[in-house]
Amino acid sequence: MRFNSMNKENEKKKDYSKYIMLAIVFAFVVAFFLDILVKIFLMFGKVLFKYWWGGVVLILVILFMRRRGKKKK
Secondary structure (H helix, E strand, O other), X not given: OOOOOOOOOOOOOOOOHHHHHHHHHHHHHHHHHHHHHHHHHXXXXXXXXXXXXXXXXXXXXXXXXXXXHHHHO
């Protein structure tokens, strides 16, 4: 509860224009980096979709090597 609400200094409106401009610039920077990140993920997705069989072979090789490594010990 404010007891000094009649004080003129408390009634002044604060200037938020600097914070609004900073938020707008920050939003553009974030949008720029998100756009680049989405393009990278789309390129990775296209390569992964095109060479899906290579991923399956790689996973099978990794599983085979892990099982073989456990049997040696």
